[in-house]
Amino acid sequence: MLVGNKDSEMERFASWVESLMRERGYDIDSPRGGGRSRLAEDAGVHRAAVTRLLQRQSLPDLETMRALARALGVGLREMLIESGKVTEGDLPLPGASCAAGEGQITPEEACGLLGIPHSHRRQFVEMTEMILAVSGATRPTGREAAVDPRVHRGG
Numbered sequence: 001m002l003v004g005n006k007d008s009e010m011e012r013f014a015s016w017v018e019s020l021m022r023e024r025g026y027d028i029d030s031p032r033g034g035g036r037s038r039l040a041e042d043a044g045v046h047r048a049a050v051t052r053l054l055q056r057q058s059l060p061d062l063e064t065m066r067a068l069a070r071a072l073g074v075g076l077r078e079m080l081i082e083s084g085k086v087t088e089g090d091l092p093l094p095g096a097s098c099a100a101g102e103g104q105i106t107p108e109e110a111c112g113l114l115g116i117p118h119s120h121r122r123q124f125v126e127m128t129e130m131i132l133a134v135s136g137a138t139r140p141t142g143r144e145a146a147v148d149p150r151v152h153r154g155g
Contacts, residue, residue, distance in 0.1 A: 010056050011056055012084070013053075013083045020073075020074065021035055021072070024073065026039050039071060043064075045060075108125060111125065
């Protein structure tokens with residue numbers, strides 16, 4: 001979904017990329033600075049894709065955005081949102097409901113979000129609950145986690 005006016009979104013996005021390039025030391029202000037070519041090389045994309053973006057002719061495709069994000073040190077999520085192709089609501093952050101005060105995620109939910117293989121999930125959940133208990137944090141249910149006396153040795 002493209003959000004807002006296409007031309008103004010492209011202008012804003014290209015300006016944002018230019019700002020990142022300057023911050024990262026890519027010389028795009030002098031005629032022979034080579035910043036566009038260097039970014040294209042660092043990202044592993046065609047120089048023409050960088051040129052078209054900076055000349056406000058077209059937005060990069062997903063693979064090019066992924067490569068540019070990596071080269072510029074930003075997340076793909078941020079790159080896509082800044083491009084206007086998606087909104088923050090389209091790509092919510094894992095645990096965003098926690099930040100909004102809607103509760104914590106459970107260790108089981110964390111397994112899924114982190115991609116913990118099924119063969120290791122029980123270990124992950126037990127370790128997470130132990131850490132929460134020892135640190136005095138509350139369990140995701142909001143109840144105090146019981147400290148296992150075999151694990152906590154007063155240290």
